[in-house]
Amino acid sequence: MKFSVFQISRKGGRDKNEDRMGYCYTKASGLFLLADGMGGHPEGEVAAQIVLQSISALYQKEAKPEIDDPKAFFNMAIMAAHRQILRYAAEKHLMDTPRTTLVAALVQSGVAHWVHCGDSRLYFVRHGELVVRTRDHSYIEQHQDAHPDQALPGRFNRNVLYTCLGSPTKPVFDVTGPVPLQQGDKILLCSDGLWGSLDDVDIVQQLGQKQVGLAVPDLVERALTKAGPGSDNVTVIAMEWETPDAFVSTRGSISTETIEEGVFASTVQAGWLDSGVDDLDDAAIERSIAEINEAIRRSAARKT
DSSP states (O other), X not given: OEEEEEEEEEOTTSSXXXXXXXXXEOSSEEEEEEEEBOTTSTTXXXXXXXXXXXXXXXXXXXXXXXXXXXXXXXXXHHHHHHHHHHHHHHHTTOSSOOOBOEEEEEEETTEEEEEEESSOEEEEEEXXXXXXXXXXXXXXXXXXXXXXXXXXXXXXXXXXXXXXXXSSSOOOOXXXXXXXXXXXXXXXXXXXXXXXXSOHHHHHHHHHHSOHHHHHXXXXXXXXXXXXXXXXXXEEEEEEEEOTTOOOOOTTEEEOTTOOTTOOEEOSOOOSOOBTBOOOOHHXXXXXXXXXHHHHHHHHHHHO
16 A cells, blocks of 8 residues: 655644644555644643544554444544543533544545544545535535525624534534545545635645645645634645555655554554543443533523
């Protein structure tokens, strides 16, 4: 398996960077992850880190060297990560839960699968053309999908999501694939700091014209410049697929052909998780949610 990859994250004009990204791979499989911790809630960067560590740990456990059932893996891994955030909130006695978006892509056996929750996006580009991009779990895109011919009412805000990981309610997420890969196909994962400043045409054009190692830093710099001093965090990770018979490797090229069976490589930083990916049972999760909601209710009562 051969692919090129480039990742970058910039803080922009924010006090801190709540985005997290990373990738990991085995001899026959690769997983690319990006999470955007949500402002307005506590410790968004912790939620994003928990999600990356939880899913990458499960990937390491399940990829032997491939994931047998990608859809089942994503379903299981998303819920495990979600529960880990709730567990963290309960253990820290937080009055609100940390929350994050997620987009992740799995490539193996010449095909791609991906999952997303929230408004972190995936762009799939082939021969300079957009094949597909994920649809945000936001009220504005929900309205556009349901009423494509209607103008958007002024009340719609692109930042308002109806689902995420870490919320007391069960997350909504979409799994896509398998999608066959061809030589030169590019998959870009990004936070809203990128697409909020640049439109889809700009992103696809740059990605289609250049190798990912050149296109990604240029896109990030353009987004920061266009957004100005108030720029959001801008985080991007992009992968370019290389078929086994491709002779020319691009910048950042990785070949797993020489990796031994059982070897696992990862750029996901260790840190928060020190107890594996053990889940709370459903009853404990419900208790945690009830405690958080009660704390929120008491806080609201004190303010009135």
